[in-house]
Amino acid sequence: MFAHDGGNGMNRIYLDYAATTPVRPEVIDAMTRAMETVPGNPSSIYTTGRLAKYQLTQARDELAAVLGVPGNELIFTSGGTEADNLAIKGLALANQHKGRHIITSQVEHKAVLDSCHRLQEWGFEVTYLPTDKWGLVDPEVLRAALRPDTILVSLIWVNNELGSVNPIAELGKVVQQHGALFHTDAVQSLGRLTINAGNLPVNALSVSAHKIYGPKGVGALWLRKGTALQPLVEGGAQESNLRGGTENLPGIVGFATAARLIEKERSARWAEEQALMDDLRRELAEIPGVRINTHPEQRVPTILNISIPHVDGESLFINLDLASVAVSNGSACTSGAQQPSSVLTAIGLPDDLARATIRISIGRETTRETLGSFTEILKREVHKLQKKSKAIA
Numbered sequence: 001m002f003a004h005d006g007g008n009g010m011n012r013i014y015l016d017y018a019a020t021t022p023v024r025p026e027v028i029d030a031m032t033r034a035m036e037t038v039p040g041n042p043s044s045i046y047t048t049g050r051l052a053k054y055q056l057t058q059a060r061d062e063l064a065a066v067l068g069v070p071g072n073e074l075i076f077t078s079g080g081t082e083a084d085n086l087a088i089k090g091l092a093l094a095n096q097h098k099g100r101h102i103i104t105s106q107v108e109h110k111a112v113l114d115s116c117h118r119l120q121e122w123g124f125e126v127t128y129l130p131t132d133k134w135g136l137v138d139p140e141v142l143r144a145a146l147r148p149d150t151i152l153v154s155l156i157w158v159n160n161e162l163g164s165v166n167p168i169a170e171l172g173k174v175v176q177q178h179g180a181l182f183h184t185d186a187v188q189s190l191g192r193l194t195i196n197a198g199n200l201p202v203n204a205l206s207v208s209a210h211k212i213y214g215p216k217g218v219g220a221l222w223l224r225k226g227t228a229l230q231p232l233v234e235g236g237a238q239e240s241n242l243r244g245g246t247e248n249l250p251g252i253v254g255f256a257t258a259a260r261l262i263e264k265e266r267s268a269r270w271a272e273e274q275a276l277m278d279d280l281r282r283e284l285a286e287i288p289g290v291r292i293n294t295h296p297e298q299r300v301p302t303i304l305n306i307s308i309p310h311v312d313g314e315s316l317f318i319n320l321d322l323a324s325v326a327v328s329n330g331s332a333c334t335s336g337a338q339q340p341s342s343v344l345t346a347i348g349l350p351d352d353l354a355r356a357t358i359r360i361s362i363g364r365e366t367t368r369e370t371l372g373s374f375t376e377i378l379k380r381e382v383h384k385l386q387k388k389s390k391a392i393a
C-alpha cells in the first residue's frame, strides 16, 4: 500500500499528499474500462469515435457538476501547470488591447509565477502582491494595486505550501468591481472546499487530477463563457478550439471519477482530517521555538507548515528520509542548489528558518497511528539536531 508499503522503495510514513496522491482503485477500474472498451478518437465521426466522444462528454459533465459550471466551459489540459499557463498567458495575450498590467501574489505556485515572468519578457507589467505572515492577500492591498490598465488578476485559493485559504470571493469582488479578469489556482481546493465556480466572481479556475486520487498528467481550466482566451497548444479544434490535441480520454475519465468520489466524501472527510490535524498541530506546537506558518482558522485541514529553529534543514530531511518519513521541505532545487522556497521568503522567513521548514500533508490513508509515529520521529530528530546546534554555538 502507498502509505505503509515498506517493500517497494516508498516511504513508510507518507505525509506528502499535497505533492501527489495515490490513484484510488475505483479510478484505476474506470480508466482501465475506458482503455479496454473505448478505443476510438473522440474527433472521429463514425460510431467508434462517437462513442469515445460520448464518454468524453459524460466525464466532462461529471467534473463540471463538481465544479458547479457547465461542461462546455471546461478545457482539459495536461495538468494544473498547463491550466495555469493557459489562463495567465492565454488571458493576457487575448486581452492585451485593453491594457498590459497583471497582478498576482508573491506566494503563487511556480506555474503562475513563471508564466508571469514570461509575460514580463513579452512586455507586460506584473505586480507581485505581498501577503501577511500566513500567505494571505488583503483585499484592500489588492484594491490599491489595481490600475486602469490592469487586465488580469491571478491569486491562489488554497496555498499549496502553507495550506492557508485566501478569501477568494472577496478578492474576486474587488477585481470584478474594477472590470478586470480574475483567475484562481484551485488545484489544492478541489476535494477540500465547495467550489461552485459559476457563482463566484471568477473568470477562470485551474484544477488537477493527481491531487484528488486521480491520475497524474491531467487537469482542466474552467473558463467562463464569453471570456476571450488565446490558445497555447495549437493543431486541432479540440476543447472548443482552445487546446489542440487528441484528448487523454482514460485520464479524463479517471479525473471525473476521482472528482465525483471525493466530492461525495468531502464533508465527512473534512471532519476526520480536522480532528487529526488539530491534534498534530497541538503536538508539534510543543517543539521548542517552532513557528506555525498555516493560518489557525483560514486553512484546509490537510496541510500544516511549520518551521523549526536551530536545526540544520538539510540534515533534518536526510534523517527523516532515513527514518522512512516523506514530507515536503522548504527548499526548491534550482540549478542543483537548494534555495529556500520563494513562498517562505515572501512570508518573512529568514533563509535558515525557511530551509528548516516542513510541509506535512495528510490524506485518505493517514491514521492517528501514522501521525503518532511521525511525531515521535520528528521530535526525536529535532531534539538531536537542536542539541548539536547548541553544542556548536
Ligand SMILES: Cc1ncc(COP(=O)(O)O)c(C=O)c1O
Residues within 6 Å of the ligand: 018, 019, 078, 079, 080, 081, 082, 084, 109, 111, 156, 158, 159, 160, 185, 187, 188, 208, 209, 210, 217, 218, 219
Ligand atoms: C497550487 C498548485 N498549482 C499548480 C500545480 C501544478 O499541478 P500539476 O502537478 O498537475 O501540473 C500544483 C501541484 O503541485 C499546485 O499545488
